[in-house]
Amino acid sequence: MTTLAETVSDSIVITRRNLIKVKRVPDLIVAATLSPIMFVVLFRYVFGGAIELPDGITYAEFLLPGIFAQTVIFGSTITGASLADDMQKGLIDRFRSLPMSRSAVLIGRTVADLGLNAFSIMVMAVTGLLVGWRINSSIAEAIGGFLILLVFAYAISWLMALVGLLVRTPEVVNNASFIVIFPLTFVANTFVPLESFPTALRRFAEWNPVSTVTQASRELFGNIPASAPEPAAWSLQNPVLYTLLWAVAILAVFIPLSVRAYLRSTR
Amino acid sequence: MNNAVVVEGLVKRFGENTALGGVDLTVSEGTVLGLLGPNGAGKTTVVRILSTLLRPDGGRAEVNGLDVVTQAGQVRATIGLTGQYAAVDEYLTGRENLEMVGRLYRLSGKESRTRAGELLERFDLVDAAGRPAKTYSGGMRRRLDIAASLIARPRVLFLDEPTTGLDPRSRLGMWEFIADLVHDGTTILLTTQYLEEADRLADRMVVIDRGRVIARGTADELKAQVGGERLELTVRTAEQLAAVGEALRPLAHGEPQADPQTRRLSVPVTGGTDTLAEALRRLSGVRAEILDIGLRRPDLDDVFLTLTGHSAEDAQPAAETTEHDTVSAGAPR
Numbered sequence: 001m002t003t004l005a006e007t008v009s010d011s012i013v014i015t016r017r018n019l020i021k022v023k024r025v026p027d028l029i030v031a032a033t034l035s036p037i038m039f040v041v042l043f044r045y046v047f048g049g050a051i052e053l054p055d056g057i058t059y060a061e062f063l064l065p066g067i068f069a070q071t072v073i074f075g076s077t078i079t080g081a082s083l084a085d086d087m088q089k090g091l092i093d094r095f096r097s098l099p100m101s102r103s104a105v106l107i108g109r110t111v112a113d114l115g116l117n118a119f120s121i122m123v124m125a126v127t128g129l130l131v132g133w134r135i136n137s138s139i140a141e142a143i144g145g146f147l148i149l150l151v152f153a154y155a156i157s158w159l160m161a162l163v164g165l166l167v168r169t170p171e172v173v174n175n176a177s178f179i180v181i182f183p184l185t186f187v188a189n190t191f192v193p194l195e196s197f198p199t200a201l202r203r204f205a206e207w208n209p210v211s212t213v214t215q216a217s218r219e220l221f222g223n224i225p226a227s228a229p230e231p232a233a234w235s236l237q238n239p240v241l242y243t244l245l246w247a248v249a250i251l252a253v254f255i256p257l258s259v260r261a262y263l264r265s266t267r
Numbered sequence: 268m269n270n271a272v273v274v275e276g277l278v279k280r281f282g283e284n285t286a287l288g289g290v291d292l293t294v295s296e297g298t299v300l301g302l303l304g305p306n307g308a309g310k311t312t313v314v315r316i317l318s319t320l321l322r323p324d325g326g327r328a329e330v331n332g333l334d335v336v337t338q339a340g341q342v343r344a345t346i347g348l349t350g351q352y353a354a355v356d357e358y359l360t361g362r363e364n365l366e367m368v369g370r371l372y373r374l375s376g377k378e379s380r381t382r383a384g385e386l387l388e389r390f391d392l393v394d395a396a397g398r399p400a401k402t403y404s405g406g407m408r409r410r411l412d413i414a415a416s417l418i419a420r421p422r423v424l425f426l427d428e429p430t431t432g433l434d435p436r437s438r439l440g441m442w443e444f445i446a447d448l449v450h451d452g453t454t455i456l457l458t459t460q461y462l463e464e465a466d467r468l469a470d471r472m473v474v475i476d477r478g479r480v481i482a483r484g485t486a487d488e489l490k491a492q493v494g495g496e497r498l499e500l501t502v503r504t505a506e507q508l509a510a511v512g513e514a515l516r517p518l519a520h521g522e523p524q525a526d527p528q529t530r531r532l533s534v535p536v537t538g539g540t541d542t543l544a545e546a547l548r549r550l551s552g553v554r555a556e557i558l559d560i561g562l563r564r565p566d567l568d569d570v571f572l573t574l575t576g577h578s579a580e581d582a583q584p585a586a587e588t589t590e591h592d593t594v595s596a597g598a599p600r
Contacts, residue, residue: 002340006373013370021358024399090354094415097318099344100371 007101014095014108015115018082022116032116036071036124043067043191044131051192056225060132065145065217066190067128068121069210072153073185075117077177079109079157080164084173087165092265103259110157117153121146136222144240145220152213152243155250162254165261185210189236206233209246215239271296271331271423271454272317278325279312279478286312288478289326294423294471299445299455301469303462303567305575309478310458311351314427317456318348331422344372347416347424351431353408354415357401361392361411364400365418372419379418386414390444406437410444417448424448426457430464442467462567472567476575486567493565493573495520498534498546500560505530507555514553518542524572533569536562 002010022028040063048059083106086092095105125133125146135142160177167173187201188211194202205211215231216239218224235242272294279287287309294300302310315321317328319339328335331345355364362383369379387396390410395403400411409429416424429445430438445468449455459465465472466486474482474489482489498518502511505527512523512532521535536542543562550557 010371013367017356017359017363017367020363021356024358089357090350090352091356093320093350094348094354094368095371096320097343097346097348098368098371099340099373104371 002101007104007107010101010104011107011111014104015111016108018109018112019115022112028116029119032075032120033123036067036120037127039067039071040064040124040127040131047191052196053193054225054228056227057223058132060128061134061136061221061223062193062218063191064124064128064133065149065221065223066188066214068124068149068217069152069188069214070185070190071120071124072117072149073156073181073210075120076113076153076156077160077174077181078116079113080160080162080167080173080177081170082113083109083161083164084168084170087168087265088170092262096263096265102263103255106158106161106255106258106262110154110161113157114150114154118146118150121149133223137220141220141222145217148213148216148220148240148243151247152209155247155254158254158258159250161258162261165258165265184208188214190214194231206231207235209243212236212239212246213243216243269296270294272300272456273329274313274317274326275328276326277313277316277323277328279309279316279321280324286478287316287323290475290478290480292473292480292483294454294456296422296454297449297452298470299449299457299468301465301472302456302458302475303460303465303472303571304458304475305460307477308475310475311427312478313475314348314350314425314456314458318346318425319343320348344419345422347419347421349409349413349416349424349426349429351428353405353412355400355403355408355411358399360397360399361387361403361407362396364411365415368415369418374419382418386417389447390414404437406433406440409433409437409441413444417453421453423454423456426455428458428460430459430461438464462571466567474571474574481574482570489567489570490565493535493569495535495537495565496539496542497563497565497569498536498542498560499531499563501529501531501558503530503556503558508532510553511550511555511557514549515546518546518549530558 043063044060051059053059053062083092092105160173163177164173167176188205188208190210194205194211197205212235215236219239231237270293272292274290274292277287277290278285290309290313292300302313304310312321316323317330317335319335319342322336330342333342333345335342356367359367365383365386366379369382370376374382387393390413392407392410392414395407400408403411413426413429426445430441433441442464445455445457449468457465457468469486471485472483472489473480482492484492498515500511502508508525508527508530512525515523515534518536519534520537523532523534525532539562547560
């Protein structure tokens with residue numbers, strides 16, 4: 001049985017290995033930097049004028065938390081694609097034949113991807129500040145705003161880990177997750193206020209955790225004007241709690257499932 | 268001598284397919300066992316069970332006296348595995364790969380660095396040590412892969428088709444590295460489709476086909492099972508094979524094997540050069556052009572042919588497109 005200290009040490013070794021790859025493959029870092037910048041600038045200037053918002057808020061302020069949420073969720077799909085790639089290349093077999101902790105490969109993977117997501121958020125935040133986004137809250141609240149995005153993204157990473165271990169082809173993981181995640185991040189309050197949605201879609205969007213993580217970070221960054229109407233759904237009234245419940249539930253289900261899939265993986 | 272590996276009645280099923288139907292084998296400490304067989308025979312499945320990657324459905328297996336199911340964690344600390352594909356991280360340098368694996372074997376940072384340095388030297392990778400493994404040739408990757416599996420000085424090493432896909436020169440080089448390991452006393456279980464490789468490296472061999480052991484022994488013992496010599500000849504055109512085969516049939520101790528593609532005929536015979544002289548006399552009356560004729564001691568290809576009724580190469584489509592053993596045995600993907 002491995003001890004906690006051994007698991008931590010093995011996980012650090014794996015995290016380092018994954019981050020070295022980021023350093024050696026500039027495409028990754030470019031993708032993690034450029035596409036968020038592009039999204040921020042495009043949405044800000046293309047949709048900015050067309051979307052009706054309550055008084056007292058600019059589109060940049062409304063938009064940035066939504067872009068943050070979408071980007072970190074997509075960032076988490078890297079977990080699945082990378083694990084599928086490791087599996088294809090026989091690296092998972094190698095790791096499984098070593099006397100290392102049984103969860104370290106997955107912990108190291110998800111932690112490295114969390115790091116990459118934190119980097120993306122930083123880039124987007126700076127871009128956002130340049131195009132008119134503002135943090136109108138205390139430092140502690142602002143940190144909370146970033147944290148809730150990262151916590152939620154980290155949970156999604158574990159979900160994607162299972163997908164990657166089961167699907168085993170990086171391209172398929174990417175395509176499949178795009179098909180599922182793209183609509184999830186759009187049928188939400190990320191880019192457009194929910195008031196404009198048709199009723200059925202709106203119900204879904206209100207309980208979609210992508211909406212609530214966006215809402216939570218908007219609250220924590222102070223990007224919701226005082227004049228905004230109180231949301232009707234409980235999920236949006238308590239976005240931090242609701243989002244954390246989702247994160248905990250995802251982790252509780254997908255950590256054991258992913259570790260099990262890892263231990264049973266046969267290339 | 269103690270056995271480093273003991274396998275008894277090992278069974279593994281993938282759905283409907285029985286990949287292993289009760290395999291028994293042992294490997295004495297400090298020796299090399301060659302596990303031979305065509306693709307899909309179950310070689311890789313045996314290795315995967317012994318290296319704790321797969322759980323058997325029946326029977327039992329011990330490595331260094333430890334049960335591979337109930338003491339899997341301890342087994343992993345005493346073995347090294349090099350799979351069919353060079354499992355190295357292509358974005359890490361050669362040195363980083365070795366140090367990472369060293370740390371995961373729970374060597375200290377210092378020990379990992381020292382061992383990595385030693386192994387880079389030994390496997391002739393010093394010049395490439397600082398380059399990402401992505402830039403390595405196939406032979407270099409294999410060497411790095413084997414070096415990684417040796418970092419913690421395992422007592423038993425599993426080499427699953429260590430030279431599949433390598434060019435002839437790299438293969439020869441790999442053989443030398445493996446021979447060196449044996450010299451140092453490492454116990455090795457080596458799977459291969461190349462009979463020449465087993466002949467060269469292994470002390471003892473186990474031949475499996477369709478998940479069952481069909482023969483075992485030293486290379487000489489296996490050759491003795493086939494017995495006698497072979498009269499081999501090549502003719503000008505494939506059409507001439509039948510007439511030649513007919514003419515030599517009275518001399519044959521067994522069925523003559525004709526291969527139209529290479530226009531060769533192989534006839535099991537006894538009686539040495541007298542038989543050769545007799546064969547030449549008989550062939551003088553046949554309308555066929557003989558390009559080459561000679562007597563040959565049987566090699567492992569003959570062993571395989573005799574035991575399974577098909578040659579090792581026949582069963583193997585092409586080295587490059589080689590499918591995973593367990594997959595061709597019907598494993599779910």
